[in-house]
Amino acid sequence: LTDILVLGAGSAGCILAARLSADPACHVTLVEAGTKATDPDIARPEMWPFLQGRAYDWDFTTTPQPGTAGRIHHWARGKALGGSSNLHAMFHVRGHPADYDDWVAASGSAGWSYDALLPHFRATEAWSSGADDLHGGSGPMPILLPDEQTHPLVRDFMRGWGALGMPRLRDHCGRELIGTAPNALMIRDGKRVSVADAWLTPEVLARPNLTVLDGAQVHRLRIEGRRVAGAEVTRAGASLLLEAGRVILSLGTIGSPLLLMRSGLGDPELLRAAGVPCRFKRPEIGRNLQDHLLGAGNLYRARKPVAPSRLQISESLSYQAADPARITGRPEIVVGCVVAPTAAEGFAAPPPGEGFTLLFGVTNPTSRGQLHITGPEIGAPPMIDPAYLQTEHDRRLFRVALRRAREIGHSPALADWIAAEVLPGPKVQEDAALDAFIARAAITHHHPVATCRMGKDDAAVVDADLAMRGLDNLWIVDASVIPSITAGPIHAAVMAIAEKFADRYIRSS
Ligand code: FAD
Numbered sequence: 001l002t003d004i005l006v007l008g009a010g011s012a013g014c015i016l017a018a019r020l021s022a023d024p025a026c027h028v029t030l031v032e033a034g035t036k037a038t039d040p041d042i043a044r045p046e047m048w049p050f051l052q053g054r055a056y057d058w059d060f061t062t063t064p065q066p067g068t069a070g071r072i073h074h075w076a077r078g079k080a081l082g083g084s085s086n087l088h089a090m091f092h093v094r095g096h097p098a099d100y101d102d103w104v105a106a107s108g109s110a111g112w113s114y115d116a117l118l119p120h121f122r123a124t125e126a127w128s129s130g131a132d133d134l135h136g137g138s139g140p141m142p143i144l145l146p147d148e149q150t151h152p153l154v155r156d157f158m159r160g161w162g163a164l165g166m167p168r169l170r171d172h173c174g175r176e177l178i179g180t181a182p183n184a185l186m187i188r189d190g191k192r193v194s195v196a197d198a199w200l201t202p203e204v205l206a207r208p209n210l211t212v213l214d215g216a217q218v219h220r221l222r223i224e225g226r227r228v229a230g231a232e233v234t235r236a237g238a239s240l241l242l243e244a245g246r247v248i249l250s251l252g253t254i255g256s257p258l259l260l261m262r263s264g265l266g267d268p269e270l271l272r273a274a275g276v277p278c279r280f281k282r283p284e285i286g287r288n289l290q291d292h293l294l295g296a297g298n299l300y301r302a303r304k305p306v307a308p309s310r311l312q313i314s315e316s317l318s319y320q321a322a323d324p325a326r327i328t329g330r331p332e333i334v335v336g337c338v339v340a341p342t343a344a345e346g347f348a349a350p351p352p353g354e355g356f357t358l359l360f361g362v363t364n365p366t367s368r369g370q371l372h373i374t375g376p377e378i379g380a381p382p383m384i385d386p387a388y389l390q391t392e393h394d395r396r397l398f399r400v401a402l403r404r405a406r407e408i409g410h411s412p413a414l415a416d417w418i419a420a421e422v423l424p425g426p427k428v429q430e431d432a433a434l435d436a437f438i439a440r441a442a443i444t445h446h447h448p449v450a451t452c453r454m455g456k457d458d459a460a461v462v463d464a465d466l467a468m469r470g471l472d473n474l475w476i477v478d479a480s481v482i483p484s485i486t487a488g489p490i491h492a493a494v495m496a497i498a499e500k501f502a503d504r505y506i507r508s509s
Pocket of ligand 1 (some may be wrong): 007008009010011012013031032033034052066076077078079080081082083084085089090091092093164180216218219250251252253256259379445446447448478479480488489490491492494498
């Protein structure tokens with residue numbers, strides 16, 4: 001019997017385990033399917049695209065997507081202590097304050113505003129550039145704000161946007177997001193820092209009141225009446241029943257709803273089809289799924305050699321409104337500069353060093369899909385349908401984003417770098433042709449959220465305190481509770497969610 005059972009040692013779960021076990025009187029058990037990450041490539045920032053598909057990636061796949069030319073998308077998810085922070089691209093972006101206004105409206109709680117979250121963002125961070133009112137200086141996660149390491153191509157990209165009237169921002173974490181900045185990265189001494197590196201330090205792991213059960217699969221929740229009493233787990237071939245005073249689910253946007261469904265919570269029809277008796281009708285579990293896509297990409301053959309990146313190949317993002325004259329408020333599109341000739345599968349790209357790519361995308365897409373189990377056991381592959389590009393809003397803004405990428409690509413600032421546009425190629429100009437190209441070029445930005453959405457309505461999966469509606473003694477703390485996607489990469493928000501939950505828990509107990 002443990003006081004707190006944290007299921008899932010990903011980005012959120014590691015923070016919870018470290019923060020909650022700081023009280024020696026509180027016994028915390030952290031359960032994770034993967035083990036300690038030992039692949040040395042994980043630490044090498046430039047290797048991040050090549051980690052996918054390795055043993056510590058769950059490697060989920062979507063259904064064929066009508067919005068992306070019938071393609072199936074691989075969804076990487078980390079399976080190791082630190083979860084997806086072992087695989088991610090290390091960008092640290094908070095998004096725009098208006099993203100969090102949407103969370104306030106959805107949850108009915110002012111506690112989810114950007115300003116209310118600011119102490120929690122700051123508490124996670126140790127910026128290389130130092131602390132101020134907006135940036136943390138002594139948190140566990142190092143945030144590198146690149147300066148002299150920035151690639152010359154990327155300097156010209158940022159200069160070019162300035163010449164076109166876009167603001168130059170310090171980073172993507174302040175109150176304004178429209179503008180261009182170097183990507184702040186979760187890197188220290190040239191190496192990736194995962195959430196496990198930052199929070200599950202040797203000192204934390206040595207605490208007698210923290211038990212880490214790695215290599216352990218969580219199959220089902222143990223539910224007695226309406227009370228969640230623990231979880232059924234297998235480890236090294238043995239079945240374990242873990243009983244707990246309180247249970248926190250941190251299995252991520254895919255893992256958390258799947259576990260709830262295997263435990264008999266969800267849409268009765270879907271559960272019946274999967275062979276699971278429905279114990280609690282909660283149809284919203286697994287719905288509302290949102291993700292960012294990026295067009296990969298607006299690809300150029302270079303006029304001169306493009307040296308390798310000294311950081312992570314994607315070095316700068318420029319967030320913008322659809323109307324370029326609007327340079328304040330919430331962005332709608334993004335254009336990124338990648339110091340490598342990156343392209344979606346199905347396209348030929350020049351060799352490394354001979355080209356580069358401008359990625360483009362929509363910051364707050366409105367397409368929403370769903371996921372669900374297909375069988376009662378953990379090994380049954382889930383059905384994942386993100387419903388990519390199903391709204392005219394998303395398709396229209398994607399065209400705007402591609403045209404905006406071309407604008408900087410063909411601007412004087414990049415003239416010295418460009419021999420020719422390879423993708424989509426000069427002939428692709430009309431809306432229909434752009435749509436057809438985008439459908440083939442879109443790849444996941446790896447930010448699925450909202451399958452256990454937080455909300456003030458009775459149908460929502462969790463309330464504003466992240467307590468599961470309809471059950472006692474269960475909280476969900478991970479990316480699945482995000483009610484609507486933030487404008488940028490979501491990891492900063494996930495860390496702040498876990499930090500806020502831990503802070504409130506400690507104060508109230
Ligand atoms: P996770 O970190 O995925 O943790 C869930 C944990 O639960 C995992 O360790 C998993 O193994 C475990 N688990 C799941 N099911 C079970 C089970 N049944 N039994 C036991 N354990 C289980 N975000 C950014 O902000 N910036 C980026 O640059 C960025 N790039 C990304 C690139 C890639 C390739 C990927 C995959 C993600 C990226 N993200 C990025 C997104 C970000 O990493 C995730 O949103 C975030 O890590 C999610 O945290 P989480 O705690 O919700 O889930």
